Amino acid sequence: MxxxxxxxxxxxxxxxxxxxxxxxxxxxxxxxxxxxxxxxPFKWYPGARVLTQAFLWRMLDLDEVxxxxxxxxxxxxxxxxxxxHPEKRVWLVHQFRQAxxxxxxxxxxxxxxxxxxxxxxxxxxLDRVALGEATQLFAISQNVADRLERTxxxxxxxxxxxxxxxxxxxxxxxxxxxxxxxxxxxKRIDLLLEAAALDSSLEVVIAGDGPDRRRLxxxxxxRGLDGRARxxxxxxxxxxADLYGRCLAVYYAPVDEDYGMxxxxxxxxxxxxxxxxxAGGPLEIVFDHRxxxxxxxxxxxLARAASWLREHREEAATFGRAGKAIxxxxxxxxAIERLLA
Numbered sequence: 001m002x003x004x005x006x007x008x009x010x011x012x013x014x015x016x017x018x019x020x021x022x023x024x025x026x027x028x029x030x031x032x033x034x035x036x037x038x039x040x041p042f043k044w045y046p047g048a049r050v051l052t053q054a055f056l057w058r059m060l061d062l063d064e065v066x067x068x069x070x071x072x073x074x075x076x077x078x079x080x081x082x083x084x085h086p087e088k089r090v091w092l093v094h095q096f097r098q099a100x101x102x103x104x105x106x107x108x109x110x111x112x113x114x115x116x117x118x119x120x121x122x123x124x125x126l127d128r129v130a131l132g133e134a135t136q137l138f139a140i141s142q143n144v145a146d147r148l149e150r151t152x153x154x155x156x157x158x159x160x161x162x163x164x165x166x167x168x169x170x171x172x173x174x175x176x177x178x179x180x181x182x183x184x185x186x187k188r189i190d191l192l193l194e195a196a197a198l199d200s201s202l203e204v205v206i207a208g209d210g211p212d213r214r215r216l217x218x219x220x221x222x223r224g225l226d227g228r229a230r231x232x233x234x235x236x237x238x239x240x241a242d243l244y245g246r247c248l249a250v251y252y253a254p255v256d257e258d259y260g261m262x263x264x265x266x267x268x269x270x271x272x273x274x275x276x277x278x279a280g281g282p283l284e285i286v287f288d289h290r291x292x293x294x295x296x297x298x299x300x301x302l303a304r305a306a307s308w309l310r311e312h313r314e315e316a317a318t319f320g321r322a323g324k325a326i327x328x329x330x331x332x333x334x335a336i337e338r339l340l341a
Contacts, residue, residue: 001340002034004062006080008042008053012235013210015182017077017093020140020161024074024091027332038062041080045109050079050096054126057082074339075134082130085311090134091339092144092156094258099123101256107308125146128152140341141259141281159338162330163261166237168268171245173313176203177306178242178247180262187254188305190219191276194299195306197223199229202306203224204251207243233240244269245293246340249309249316253297256280264330267291267323272316291323294296297329 005028007021021037028035040057045144056078062070075081077093077130098109099120112118114303131137131154139145139156148156181187189206196202206229213231220229235243244250250266253256253276260282261326267285273292275282288294291308295301309316 002065003028003072004036004038004065004139005068006038006057006062006073006075006083007234008057008077009039010082012040013182013208018224019164019261020093021076023213023332024161024336027336029321032096038080039190040080044096044098047116049258050109051119051122051316052080054123055214058084058130060084067104072296078127081134082126084133086135088134088151089136089339090131090138090156090157092131092137092148094140095127095148095151096123101147107255113265120306124151128154136339136341138141139228143256144258144283157338159335160259160330161261161334163264163268163327164187164237166265166268167242167244168241168265169318170270171242171251173248173271173312173316174246176205176247177249177251178271179204179206179208179251180264180265181208181210181252181254183208183212185212185217187212188276188297191253191299191302192251192299193219193229194224196225196228196310198300198301199307200228201310202303203228205230205232205243207235207240207249209234210237225232233327241269247271248313249274249292249304249306251275252282252286253302254282257282263292263323264327267320267327268297270320270324272309272319272323274302274309276302289319293319 003027005021025035025037044054060083072083075090078096081090102108110120123258137156138159142158143157145156145158166284196204213265249272257280263282273286276297286292293305295305
């Protein structure tokens with residue numbers, strides 16, 4: 001079959017959606033399909049630009065390419081699922097969250113003006129139409145599926161994507177907690193730094209880059225964490241696998257995350273995950289004292305949890321192995337079979 005996969009692209013940014021869609025195209029090709037990725041640069045601010053971006057996708061003609069029909073379009077996150085196609089299958093990463101659960105929070109975008117309130121309502125209406133057009137509707141997590149049903153009344157089938165391919169391994173349970181994330185405020189890496197400030201024996205390694213890096217580095221300096229908080233930046237696949245293999249545990253506690261591939265990567269390295277009670281998607285696989293530790297979003301609680309893992313390394317290893325059993329069940333073979341059924 002001829003299959004197009006659509007995703008928006010923020011220039012110079014790289015994250016889970018990019019990993020997922022690139023790998024999806026590769027896996028489709030391995031199975032004998034003609035598959036290509038379709039992207040459009042995405043800028044959602046200021047003001048009504050987010051609506052303009054939605055209409056860009058709405059105007060694309062992907063029914064046929066170079067005189068030959070396209071059999072299936074697999075759309076992912078907003079606004080790529082606005083595209084039209086008679087066989088549009090949506091594998092939903094997330095809607096435009098600023099118009100939904102992040103509205104009227106520090107991470108929101110729309111003010112209380114009549115114009116912004118009307119713009120938000122228009123986005124809701126577009127979602128109901130565009131997502132309602134899908135011949136099949138999947139969501140990367142139950143959290144995303146539940147949000148969708150609450151906001152549009154549409155039901156999506158839970159279909160988790162596997163994490164990126166690395167040389168996953170466990171080389172023991174070292175002295176540092178690893179954070180792997182794009183550095184922005186929603187990922188709450190500052191909470192980990194504040195925990196390290198409360199526990200002088202807690203060492204952290206922060207892998208990733210992003211707009212919040214300068215603020216986080218300044219916070220680490222202000223808290224006197226020089227030598228105990230290392231900002232590794234964007235690392236190679238080999239270095240990332242090495243960090244996973246040597247760490248004590250992996251910290252992953254964004255605000256109401258959609259899904260989160262990082263816990264799966266941690267589990268494939270047989271490492272427990274430290275997360276919080278409001279982390280969203282990760283709570284579908286991170287279970288307290290079974291595959292990791294789940295605490296309130298409080299630096300003192302997080303510091304105590306990390307200390308407990310250092311003092312109970314055998315239990316940490318048990319949690320990690322239990323997580324690996326879960327992660328091993330999420331494969332591309334299963335995902336593509338359901339996606340194309």
